[in-house]
Amino acid sequence: MRDVYIIGTGMxxxxxxxxxxxxxxxxxxxxxxIGDAGVDHIDSMYVGTMSSGLFVGQEHIASLLSxxxxxxxxxxxxxxxxxxxxxxxxxxxxxxxxxxxSDIVLxxxxxxxxxxxxxxxxxxxxxxxxxxxxxxxxxxxxxxxxARAHMHQYGTTREMLAEIAVKNxxxxxxxxxxxxxxKITREAVLQSTMVADPLRLLDxxxxxxxxxxxxxxxxxxxxxxxxxxxxxxTSAQATGPIALHARKNPATIPAVATAAKKAYQAAGTTPExxxxxxxxxxxxxxxxxxxxxxxxxxxxxxxQAILDGQTRRSGKIPVNTSGGLKSKGHxxxxxxxxxxxxxxxxxxxxxxxxxxxxxRLGLAQNMGGSGGSCVIHILEGxx
Amino acid sequence: MRDVYIIGTGMxxxxxxxxxxxxxxxxxxxxxxIGDAGVDHIDSMYVGTMSSGLFVGQEHIASLLSxxxxxxxxxxxxxxxxxxxxxxxxxxxxxxxxxxxSDIVLxxxxxxxxxxxxxxxxxxxxxxxxxxxxxxxxxxxxxxxxARAHMHQYGTTREMLAEIAVKNxxxxxxxxxxxxxxKITREAVLQSTMVADPLRLLDxxxxxxxxxxxxxxxxxxxxxxxxxxxxxxTSAQATGPIALHARKNPATIPAVATAAKKAYQAAGTTPExxxxxxxxxxxxxxxxxxxxxxxxxxxxxxxQAILDGQTRRSGKIPVNTSGGLKSKGHxxxxxxxxxxxxxxxxxxxxxxxxxxxxxRLGLAQNMGGSGGSCVIHILEGxx
Numbered sequence: 001m002r003d004v005y006i007i008g009t010g011m012x013x014x015x016x017x018x019x020x021x022x023x024x025x026x027x028x029x030x031x032x033x034i035g036d037a038g039v040d041h042i043d044s045m046y047v048g049t050m051s052s053g054l055f056v057g058q059e060h061i062a063s064l065l066s067x068x069x070x071x072x073x074x075x076x077x078x079x080x081x082x083x084x085x086x087x088x089x090x091x092x093x094x095x096x097x098x099x100x101x102s103d104i105v106l107x108x109x110x111x112x113x114x115x116x117x118x119x120x121x122x123x124x125x126x127x128x129x130x131x132x133x134x135x136x137x138x139x140x141x142x143x144x145x146x147a148r149a150h151m152h153q154y155g156t157t158r159e160m161l162a163e164i165a166v167k168n169x170x171x172x173x174x175x176x177x178x179x180x181x182x183k184i185t186r187e188a189v190l191q192s193t194m195v196a197d198p199l200r201l202l203d204x205x206x207x208x209x210x211x212x213x214x215x216x217x218x219x220x221x222x223x224x225x226x227x228x229x230x231x232x233x234t235s236a237q238a239t240g241p242i243a244l245h246a247r248k249n250p251a252t253i254p255a256v257a258t259a260a261k262k263a264y265q266a267a268g269t270t271p272e273x274x275x276x277x278x279x280x281x282x283x284x285x286x287x288x289x290x291x292x293x294x295x296x297x298x299x300x301x302x303x304q305a306i307l308d309g310q311t312r313r314s315g316k317i318p319v320n321t322s323g324g325l326k327s328k329g330h331x332x333x334x335x336x337x338x339x340x341x342x343x344x345x346x347x348x349x350x351x352x353x354x355x356x357x358x359x360r361l362g363l364a365q366n367m368g369g370s371g372g373s374c375v376i377h378i379l380e381g382x383x
Numbered sequence: 384m385r386d387v388y389i390i391g392t393g394m395x396x397x398x399x400x401x402x403x404x405x406x407x408x409x410x411x412x413x414x415x416x417i418g419d420a421g422v423d424h425i426d427s428m429y430v431g432t433m434s435s436g437l438f439v440g441q442e443h444i445a446s447l448l449s450x451x452x453x454x455x456x457x458x459x460x461x462x463x464x465x466x467x468x469x470x471x472x473x474x475x476x477x478x479x480x481x482x483x484x485s486d487i488v489l490x491x492x493x494x495x496x497x498x499x500x501x502x503x504x505x506x507x508x509x510x511x512x513x514x515x516x517x518x519x520x521x522x523x524x525x526x527x528x529x530a531r532a533h534m535h536q537y538g539t540t541r542e543m544l545a546e547i548a549v550k551n552x553x554x555x556x557x558x559x560x561x562x563x564x565x566k567i568t569r570e571a572v573l574q575s576t577m578v579a580d581p582l583r584l585l586d587x588x589x590x591x592x593x594x595x596x597x598x599x600x601x602x603x604x605x606x607x608x609x610x611x612x613x614x615x616x617t618s619a620q621a622t623g624p625i626a627l628h629a630r631k632n633p634a635t636i637p638a639v640a641t642a643a644k645k646a647y648q649a650a651g652t653t654p655e656x657x658x659x660x661x662x663x664x665x666x667x668x669x670x671x672x673x674x675x676x677x678x679x680x681x682x683x684x685x686x687q688a689i690l691d692g693q694t695r696r697s698g699k700i701p702v703n704t705s706g707g708l709k710s711k712g713h714x715x716x717x718x719x720x721x722x723x724x725x726x727x728x729x730x731x732x733x734x735x736x737x738x739x740x741x742x743r744l745g746l747a748q749n750m751g752g753s754g755g756s757c758v759i760h761i762l763e764g765x766x
Contacts, residue, residue, distance in 0.1 A: 044620075051436050051442050053437045053505070054442070058508050058512040058513075059463060059465055060433075060464060060465035060509040062463070062622070063622045063751055063752065063756040064755070066756075067624055067625045071622070073621050073622050075620035075622065076464075076620075076622045076756065077462055077475070078462065078463045079460055080462075081443060081460060081461060082442055082446070091460075092478070095478040095482045098482040098483070099384050099481040100481070100482075125436055125442040125443065129439065129440050133440070237458035237459075237460070238456050238458060239445070239446045239457065239458065240456050241450055242446045242447045242450045255446075255456060368446055369446065372450065373445065373446040373449075373459065
């Protein structure tokens, strides 16, 4: 396999972007990434989107977006794995370059969630429709069950969950692309509206419009580009039981552990060597469980570590320096790409106030639904 | 790039399959393909589906289907490009093996169209929603406009179109997986209900449930398997204007010509060297235009060649020996995979009554919407 590098990034603002349609959002992010990379063409493109069909009544968007980007008829492919669609977009571009079939590929993700469809219904189609969604459970309910199980088994507290939201908003306050660029207090989280006991409004990531894109390329193109070198050390993916009832322990997310094991093995790294991670905090409990599945903390120990500040920018392992899905926003198809952009900026030392000193090795973890699928990328800054 | 082979195929019956759900269909085809290949594991899997979200309210199906297949947590990715989703499933599996990342990959496609959603609306989301579908045009209307333009420019007749349906039903009558295993007459086509002038009911492919799957592998695995060797000579993909109004000539499908040019170049072949082709005859006019875009006939000349029998099994270039979308059925996400299965069976000389003697080189052409995207595979039998 050939090595693969990232030499350009672009993203829109995340938020309620009423002035832009799905196609506007994707094209804006794509053109920014192409401009940032300084390339004069792309060989092909990928689009990660969870449900443009249900959100805005448009399938076949890989064709539509290639057309609106003015790409001149290049191959364009949509990939979907619910909220992990963005990570998969990067992964498929990675294979195409690693195989030698292409040298420069655009990997983007987009979701337009505030423009029509029933958002709660559309998101619930990421669960097992026949065994979960059909019976009325939606995502806050599924993650609330994970939270209850974790609290019961490990003594995890409401304060620990609240602290995740507080920390992510602290980071997001310094991210000019974030939907909520403001700090919140632990009290605000604990007193916010109950959504699905024990999860409250400020435990939940928001409904967001947005797009993000990166330019992947071969080593030869990367070296000629003059850009700082960010290499994809590995791309790992796994699935697991899509429905909660099918998991041996509902306080775990097996797909994350499986993908993490593969990623560390392929990259020849351990969790201890990572300088920062972006994880899929669609709900606060998700961040906590994922940190344990990634092996960054022992099972049942992430909560106390979070209270102790170990996941802050100044802590042992900075988590979600971008603000995470909670503060940066969660346009589901774009999220996995935006996570990778945060890692690239950190490795290139262009993250401004959010910069982690001497960041060299970063991991992005993106997952679908209640964790039925997971994709992990480990990136290394070589400059 | 490593060479990639196909060593197993499996498909369900195509039709109104009320007894099977989407997950049942995919798992049935996948297990048949795995059994046919005789492999004891797969490294990863792909799922081509156009719109499980709109048809049955289920996204995240790559995770769901991996789970129901009992795959043990392997990577699973859904790809979509409207009716070209199946072809793209094979293409992404091809890249994964060509890159060296995996040795054995399952590429499947599935669509459950008879089970709930508004089929005409769902299919229309493959057109440009804002500029075409929103204003009321659906796919029979779009292809009717292509037909009118072709008739106007080249004198194409209703009889030529009808003959395509007659020929495809003649082939489908010999295909045990086909939805309509029966012959029809030219008169029946010409007298069938008008759908969108000049297209009548028997010019249109049906609404179909079904799944199809193939096992792709490295050369080493293929040689050890003892199966006849079918090599993917090339996988080519292109996009073009998604909306008819954006094409210089509405009687053409630019994405097909672009993909074909790439395919012939990469495979080092010419149209004349092909022994058979499977093309995307979602409507009779589509088959006619595609044959011209593939360079099998000069523009404006395919109609007469069809009337002359040149595309029959006994003709110069057999087209849609499977029965095509018209007779075999068109479960949109499965179609591209099923086309490849027909080519594999022909190259392995296991196509029974449909067998083309000495078939060695075959092409499968799969497209999305009114031709905004196209994927072409050229396969070679080496046994």
